[in-house]
Amino acid sequence: MALQRLHHHPLSPFCRKLRLVLAEKGIETVLVEEPWWERRLPFLRLNPAGKVPVLEIDGLVLSDSNAIAEYLEETRPEPPLIPGGPAERAEVRRLVAYFDDKFHHEVTVNLLHERVTKxxxxxxxxxxxxIKAGLAAIRYHLDYLEWLADQRRWLAGERFSLADIAAAAQLSCLDFIGDVDWDRVPNARIWYARIKSRPSFRPLLADSLPGFRPPAHYADLDF
Amino acid sequence: MALQRLHHHPLSPFCRKLRLVLAEKGIETVLVEEPWWERRLPFLRLNPAGKVPVLEIDGLVLSDSNAIAEYLEETRPEPPLIPGGPAERAEVRRLVAYFDDKFHHEVTVNLLHERVTKxxxxxxxxxxxxIKAGLAAIRYHLDYLEWLADQRRWLAGERFSLADIAAAAQLSCLDFIGDVDWDRVPNARIWYARIKSRPSFRPLLADSLPGFRPPAHYADLDF
Incomplete structure (x- = not known):
């Protein structure tokens, strides 16, 4: 089988989401780091939208993290990351959209783009x-995460799913720059510690970025 | 079978997307208009995120337009709107994300929110x-639409799909406020005329909003 190639950037939450999906499903992948903001021609040929992640797999070039996640779920169904019947799957997808869209635009863009990408x-x-708007929004969203973590075993219900992965992908980028106040949200903190201890998460915690140093607890599994 | 209820707003592109999906699949639905910006308590009980669309169906309360579209595709597979094998489905989902996310944030938010929602x-x-940023962005995105419409029978390939629906939902809202320069994009215009002539599209063209009058060509099938 030809090796898969993921064009990514270490602090892109959508790339982190896919790296977790690939690792959970045991799909070996070569990572190719892409400074997408340079709009390099060879990369634009792969994805005219100029965005990471892009996955080369099965002779295809796929882009958009959700289209890729659904493709992997259809072609490599084990272990399922959008598990259960239609209702359970709808709840997983609702939460994936919540973190990919609402949380990302209100929090991650304001903090990560301003502090790192620029x-x-x-x-x-x-x-x-x-930055002020992002810091105000993250408090509100962490309260919702705390509520979910208090009510349910995993974010979408009884089973670990793409919802946990999407949320952890956004939060891990913000945690890297020290913008998550875990002390305020004890249940969310336990949930995140459980995610961090999964083997799929280790490579993310080892990422480094020249000029940026994550806080001491970032890679600590018992933080 | 209990009747379905869709909580919506006439000029929400995501509600229009679902109204098209429901009509294409022949699912009869009662429309309940929701002024979501008022954050009414009974509505917040249905969806704490406070956003339309919300669909009541099969004893469930579902939110997020993509989670709902995937749910309907799984429970009412005919006619398929995410058709084909995994590769074809990935292309449909890539384009849905393109219009729901990139086009929406760069174009629709800048124009529709500023001109109408405010x-x-x-x-x-x-x-x-x-508004200036939105008008600049729509030119660029219309060029991409024109390229797709020139190369393919429908936006994602040979078959009508959720990609056409997602694109038409955004564009129909912008067309309502006269912000689409169809003269520049002849192939996209033919594609849009074909969508407008589908029975599922008629109710959207009949929507009215007090204080807003769409341009003359808006509801014209042979525009």
């Missing part, structure tokens, strides 16, 4: 208004 | 910088 891509200084 | 929800005056 520096990497030399787009200027962080906008303090956006 | 007025409906009395949030103040349109921000001319955002």
């Amino acid at each position: 520096r990497l891509s030399r787009q200027g200084y962080p906008d303090s208004q956006r | 007025r409906l929800s009395r949030q103040g005056y349109p921000d001319s910088q955002r």
